[in-house]
Amino acid sequence: MTKSAGFYDLRQAFGEPGCALCRLLAQTADSYIDSMLWELVNDPELRQELNQTRGYCREHAWLLVRHGASLGAAIMMKDIIDTLVRVASAGPFDVSSSFSFRQMWQSFNSSQPSAAAQLAADFAPQAPCPVCVKVQSSEGYYLAALRQHLTGLDSLAPAYQASAGLCLPHFRRVLAQTSDRETLTALVEAQKAVWQRLSTELSEFIRKKDHRFQHESYGSEGDSWLRAIEAVVGTPPKGKGG
Ligand SMILES: [Zn+2]
Ligand SMILES: [Zn+2]
Numbered sequence: 001m002t003k004s005a006g007f008y009d010l011r012q013a014f015g016e017p018g019c020a021l022c023r024l025l026a027q028t029a030d031s032y033i034d035s036m037l038w039e040l041v042n043d044p045e046l047r048q049e050l051n052q053t054r055g056y057c058r059e060h061a062w063l064l065v066r067h068g069a070s071l072g073a074a075i076m077m078k079d080i081i082d083t084l085v086r087v088a089s090a091g092p093f094d095v096s097s098s099f100s101f102r103q104m105w106q107s108f109n110s111s112q113p114s115a116a117a118q119l120a121a122d123f124a125p126q127a128p129c130p131v132c133v134k135v136q137s138s139e140g141y142y143l144a145a146l147r148q149h150l151t152g153l154d155s156l157a158p159a160y161q162a163s164a165g166l167c168l169p170h171f172r173r174v175l176a177q178t179s180d181r182e183t184l185t186a187l188v189e190a191q192k193a194v195w196q197r198l199s200t201e202l203s204e205f206i207r208k209k210d211h212r213f214q215h216e217s218y219g220s221e222g223d224s225w226l227r228a229i230e231a232v233v234g235t236p237p238k239g240k241g242g
Contacts, residue, residue, distance in 0.1 A: 006145025014159035019167035022235040028138040029131050033063045037072035050076055051083040057129035087122050143174050150186040157186045165194030167234035
């Protein structure tokens with residue numbers, strides 16, 4: 001079977017700490033933000049799109065804080081802030097007149113959406129975060145590549161088994177898409193081996209916390225409790241360890 005780029009990306013990521021998929025998708029988000037920042041200044045369509053999406057979601061917007069990005073971020077954020085001012089100015093009522101409270105009170109008591117609810121909806125992103133969209137499609141690609149290369153000669157299974165495994169959300173996602181029996185077995189076996197190894201390390205860590213064994217220094221199990229958190233929920237938000 002010819003190997004796709006996804007195979008090599010996954011094999012490489014299995015050699016690094018943490019969930020391989022979390023790692024690859026963080027790289028996807030990172031380089032996508034980079035390319036957007038470069039294009040931002042010259043692409044009116046992209047800027048228009050970012051006004052509609054109100055920029056990026058909370059997780060991805062903070063990726064803008066990076067070396068050399070302040071001008072691009074400022075241009076994007078000014079567009080968005082100006083869009084918010086425009087929405088505020090085009091509201092369904094004139095906030096400067098005295099009728100607004102009464103009208104709002106009336107609409108609270110009717111089945112119609114209130115002026116306030118309408119305005120809240122107008123301020124909301126009108127389309128999903130473009131980085132989320134990109135990450136989702138990249139995730140689909142890597143999940144398919146993983147399923148495709150879990151069995152047969154030169155499969156990803158040994159690299160998977162020797163790695164920190166997939167985080168539980170990614171493991172469940174790939175599981176849900178697996179219909180082939182052999183792939184399913186390889187997947188569960190690899191992940192189970194990872195969890196068993198982690199459990200042994202946690203036992204060792206807990207044992208050494210006992211005052212009777214406190215003279216023993218920590219080995220690889222020293223950060224097993226952190227890796228266990230990551231194994232269950234995925235990588236920490238950027239800037240929080242990991
Ligand atoms: Zn993950
Ligand atoms: Zn996002």
